[in-house]
Amino acid sequence: MKGRSPRSRLTRATLALILAGGRGSRLYELTNWRAKPALYFGGKYRIIDFPLSNCVNSGIRRIGVLTQYKAHSLVRHLVRGWSHFKKEFGEFVEVLPASQRYSDDWYQGTADAIYQNLDIIRAEQPEFVLILSGDHVYKMDYSAMLMDFAKSGADMTVCCLEVPLEEAANAFGVMQIDENNRVIGFEEKPAAPTPIPGNESHTLASMGNYIFRTEFLFEQLIKDSRDPASSHDFGNDIIPSLIDDHHVRAYAFRDEETGERAYWRDVGTLDAFWQANMELISAEPQLNLYDPNWNFWTYQEQLPPAKFVFDYDDRRGMAVDSMVSGGCIISGAVVRHSLLFSNVRVRSYSTVEDSVILPGVDIGRRCHLKNVVVDRGCWIPDGMVIGHDREQDIASGFRVSGTGKVLVTRGMLGQPEGYA
Template identity: 55%
Template structure:
């Protein structure tokens, strides 16, 4: 029941950001979240040899995916699909035991979507393909907005702020980004945006990245959290599926192509505007993709005033 405890606790915590408007509440009710939780986490292989990365234990009693699921529920998003693939038994058991309390009578659900080769004979080939292979299910759920996010990062975020910003701008796609050291650019997608927040360039794991204006040691890194206009998402998934040269990944293929095309309104969302309970003025987000990063994030919890406060 650790996941449930975290949800209840998070509801009591005061957020250090403005209360979302009624407009945002209506928007989240018309949102479906697609959580991508099928990753192997090869750089974390000592811990993922027998389970998917989102199912790895964190902080003594949580699983990594609990952060994403807690963020969703506390943001008012109660229609959640979870795409699973690699060694999913531990993850499925955790979701069934800890996240089975939503009421389907009110069209609330946490639904697991294992790879089923629904559209062809292949398993999920990339992040975009995982959504594409379940697009018929997504259409039946009839969202106006689709939030796509990973289940393998450690952070606390109010997605309502990002969704409201997305709708106010009339965006087709909004990409959440966080400042990170430029020395780590080879691990992330790197964003360049204009003064209005519109993305003008997107580099996937570059050797020489775009840096934050006035801060050559910092980059805007993609968090792997995307808000799509639903109809636009379906259109782009179909287009990507027809491209034989594509690896069918949002970060490697879909988003760079859309930004380069320049036809649609694609914006960046600054995570510092939606991060919950920042302690030192810095938005806390950790990839925990390596054993060292995973260890350091766990040790962050031991500080007297932890950057990530779960207490």
């Protein structure tokens, strides 16, 4: 029998920990009842499904998800969609809630979240620990980064994006590197980021994904926990404390086929959330959800196919340049360049254009929606017009972004809230 490939050995020796406790406050009411990683995306997924699917596709099948802020819908989703792994086969997806294991506090920062689970990490005895942010959308083979890390002999690797200087300014933590990709400096959201050597127009922005050798990680987290001046955060505290005396390596995340900057979306604002969903509708989106070689898994209800009914000149059920999920009924209405999640109903004589409609929304007759994000479970009353008159939208109590995208939630409509 042939031995395992080096890549397979590395992934089997790795424990992935996904930080999924963030609120996502810049999404406003969209995260009033759910953590950002539990936010819906792409017609049928939640954001947490992307790092989880990346782990599975990379061959990493020991995964912990660290939760904190309003975690009920996230935990429910993980139980329903990700509980089929078999511990006896050396695989699992486990929820690791903030439980005051090492102190009287809840998770105080990204580093503290890992520190409070040291006993769980130790019990698994991994050789490597892969720490991932749970609130970004992208497709990445983590095994390639693991191979680079193992070959380099580094103590820590920081996964980075090559970002234009003007885009990174005041927005990202930025790595300064030498010609061998060793990190020699770190700046937290600088106004004037340091460019990459040999590429004066771009800088290296941290993605919040890290690899550590396990024992080294333990040493640094215990040291950090004893520092009363620390905010217990990887970006603010751990990385700056390591770069002078330890080998910290930057790994540039690029598209495997083109070698260019890879697809990665933060979706941390209402505009970014709307835009990233709209990108999926294009004929050849940068993130291909239809790639049979890289599946994205999620929890799926058993739903009937989408249905389009009535075919009269003034009452035709149709959708053009759109994605429509299972359980939807487009009844004598027109949907253009929009993304409809599961169980959406659009009733006769209505139009939906350039909009993202989350699950279970019911849009009444003669409604006209444009540039709208409608939260789960809303009932849009007959005749309502949204997204056509900014002042009227504001007067109606809806949130309107700087670019004119309109957020509609149940609370804004005077309907019961509290489920996500």
